[in-house]
Amino acid sequence: MRRGGLGGEHTLWARTHLPYENGIASPDTFARVFGALSVKAFEQCFINGAGRDTP
Numbered sequence: 001m002r003r004g005g006l007g008g009e010h011t012l013w014a015r016t017h018l019p020y021e022n023g024i025a026s027p028d029t030f031a032r033v034f035g036a037l038s039v040k041a042f043e044q045c046f047i048n049g050a051g052r053d054t055p
Helices: 007-014 028-038 041-054
Strands: none
Touching: none
8 A cells, every 4th residue: 555645644634633643544444444334334334424404
């Protein structure tokens, strides 16, 4: 996986929302977390959440 680029910018932005005391998770961590999710359950939650923001 490619690393670098906008990492510093994204870290500053992300820390405005949460402290991230141990840093921001690596792409490998995100892959493991999203890989463990149920696709159907994630899809339903996403649709329900996105539906609240649309007129």
